[in-house]
Amino acid sequence: MRGRPIRELSKHLFVLGLLFFAFVPIYFMLEISLKDNKQFAVNPWLPTMPFHWENYALAWQQIGGTIFNTAFIAIVTTALTLVLATLGAFFFARYRVPGARWLFWLFMALMMYPPVANMVPMFKLITSLGLYNTHFALILPATAAAQAFNIYVLRNFIEDIPQDLFDAVEIDGGGALSEIRHVVVPLSLPILGTLGIISIIAQWNNFVAPLLYLRDSNLQTVSVALMNLEGEYTRDWGQLMAGYMLASLPLIALFCFCMNLFVKGLSAGAVKGE
Amino acid sequence: MGNTALHRFRTHWAAYGLILLPLALVLLFEYQVIANGIVHAFYRWDGDTVEEFVGLRNLKMLLRDPEVYHSFYVIGIFVAANLVKMLLPIVAAVVLHHIVSERFGYIYRVLFVVPMIIPSMVVILVWKYFYEPNSGMLNEFLRLIGAIGPSDTIQWLADPGLTITSLVFYGFPWVGAFGVLIYLAGLQNISRDVYEAAEIDGAGPLRVFVSIEMPLITTQIRINLILMTISAIQSWENIYLFLGTGGGPDGAATVPGLLIFREAFSHGLFGYGCAIGMVVFLITLALTIFNNQLVRVRK
Structure with a gap:
């Protein structure tokens, strides 16, 4: 492919055009988050002086605590999901025991069941287990719901690990758990990372479950806190956007730490998962 | 032994x-x-004390409920719109793949991921601001260029004629999520030799796209198509964020998920909610079987 300058330039312009529109929401969020309502009314388009950094302090007062709640729920859910799914995937990948095939389909069938059909009976289960208004009401159903997909992906990876590596551990007298710790986990770190990030993002965006299952505002998640902030009758646009920024920052930070995992892991996983 | x-x-x-x-x-x-x-699904149930077997009454009620039909009609529109929305990510991936400079190629790929890292619910809330009639960005822009008068407002979400269009358009240019990266990964599997052979044969860019690139990413397109259809049928959270429980003017944008939520948690009709859930399940199941058949036959 020889580069012809004009054709090459038009490709760059097309991509830059798409990126421009993709960044519009981020731009406005950032720029408005530093305005007071008067500046916003006069000029919503461009940053204007002075910057109102106190918007962030005020927004933090309103949603800061809920960010910690969300982080706690997301991390516990993700850890639990990955630990259990690794155990399950190891079982399905390594053991041809009676009932294993049948059990596997029991898990896989769940991928066809739409969570939306579960909304009503799940509410009933949560209340009858006494989990209403606790973080477990979010953590346990999310962990259960994630098992099928995570087991499916991890099983494919574990099946591809060469037998020799497991033999080595068995010769040293190690059982299943040490095989998982010394062989499976080190080799599946990239895919575990990708699955982990997917899980954290899902929890960060989840607002239906906290809306239904949490009552106390000190337990509430950031998603519901943002909805409440947005729904207030008189809006302070700067504070609102500052709140959106604050709610996004933990995920942005996660992205900065795991950029390569994101760009490479997702595409590699996508190709493999076909 | x-x-x-x-x-x-x-x-x-x-x-x-x-x-x-x-x-x-x-x-x-x-x-x-x-x-x-x-x-x-076969009970009259308020989620609490009232729990009475009513046989097929929920089902009969459902079949006579215009709201149910309307909700599936709305979801049909969203699915059809999503088909069109799949086009830009494919084009973006192909163009990105053809950018000669490796350094820019990498920078662009990273930049495509950045918007995706903003939590999708925050993106929706920002778009809700864009659509806001009085001080929202969209109306302000139209006032700026003189398309509407200084005190005119367009009710992007509250006007029955615009609600669904606005809900389809949000997220433009729809290149977020995994689409672009997944297609790109598929395209990168195409070896240099194939391109060189095509060039020797005198194939132009369009020919290369149709004969070489499209067939090689059809797997990815099909996977995305399946995932998109299934998740579109189930999705309702975005509508709730934009329009609340009511689903817009006269419930114009009520989708099945929102209807379940409303019937159960606003009207206390838990059994009826379960029955609608069953219908969604059966439709998802039928589509999944159909999709699997499609994938198997083509392979």
Whole structure:
């Protein structure tokens, strides 16, 4: 492919055009988050002086605590999901025991069941287990719901690990758990990372479950806190956007730490998962 | 031999131990819930004290409920719109793949991921601001260029004629999520030799796209198509964020998920909610089987 300058330039312009529109929401969020309502009314388009950094302090007062709640729920859910799914995937990948095939389909069938059909009976289960208004009401159903997909992906990876590596551990007298710790986990770190990030993002965006299952505002998640902030009758646009920024920052930070995992892991996983 | 059998038995014990916790969790929080939902589709149920078997009454009510038909009609529009929305990510991936400079190619790929890292619910809330009639960005822009008068407002979300269009358009240019990266990964599997051969044969860019690139990413397109259709049928959270429980003017944008939420948690009709849930399940199931058939035949 020889580069012809004009054709090459038009490709760059097309991509830059798409990126421009993709960044519009981020731009406005950032720029408005530093305005007071008067500046916003006069000029919503461009940053204007002075910057109102106190918007962030005020927004933090309103949603800061809920960010910690969300982080706690997301991390516990993700850890639990990955630990259990690794155990399950190891079982399905390594053991041809009676009932294993049948059990596997029991898990896989769940991928066809739409969570939306579960909304009503799940509410009933949560209340009858006494989990209403606790973080477990979010953590346990999310962990259960994630098992099928995570087991499916991890099983494919574990099946591809060469037998020799497991033999080595068995010769040293190690059982299943040490095989998982010394062989499976080190080799599946990239895919575990990708699955982990997917899980954290899902929890960060989840607002239906906290809306239904949490009552106390000190337990509430950031998603519901943002909805409440947005729904207030008189809006302070700067504070609102500052709140959106604050709610996004933990995920942005996660992205900065795991950029390569994101760009490479997702595409590699996508190709493999076909 | 006896020793081996014993060994195998002990290994099996450990093996079943591995699956015990995931299984317990799934049985309680998935299968129990599913069974309960199916059973209560035949009940009058307020989620609390009223619990009475009513046979097929929910189903009959559902078949006569114009809101139910309307909700599936709305979801049909969204699915059709999503088909069109799949085009830009494909084009973006192909163009990105053809950018000669490796450095820019990498920078662009990273930049495509950045918008995706903003939580999708925040993106929706920002778009809700764009659509806001009085001080929203969209109307301000139209006032700026003089398309509407200084005190005119367009009710992007509250005007029955615009609600669905606005909901389809949000997220433009729809290149976020995994689409672009997945297609790109497929395209990068095409070896240089194929391109060189095409060039020797005098194939132009369009020919290369149709004959070489499209066939090689059809798998990815099909996977995305399946995932998109299934998730579109189930999605309702975005509508709730934009329009609240009511689903817009006269419930114009009420989708099945939102209808379940409303019937159960606003009207206390838990059994009816379960029944609508069953219909969504059956449609998803039919589509999944159809999709699997499609994939198998083509392979």
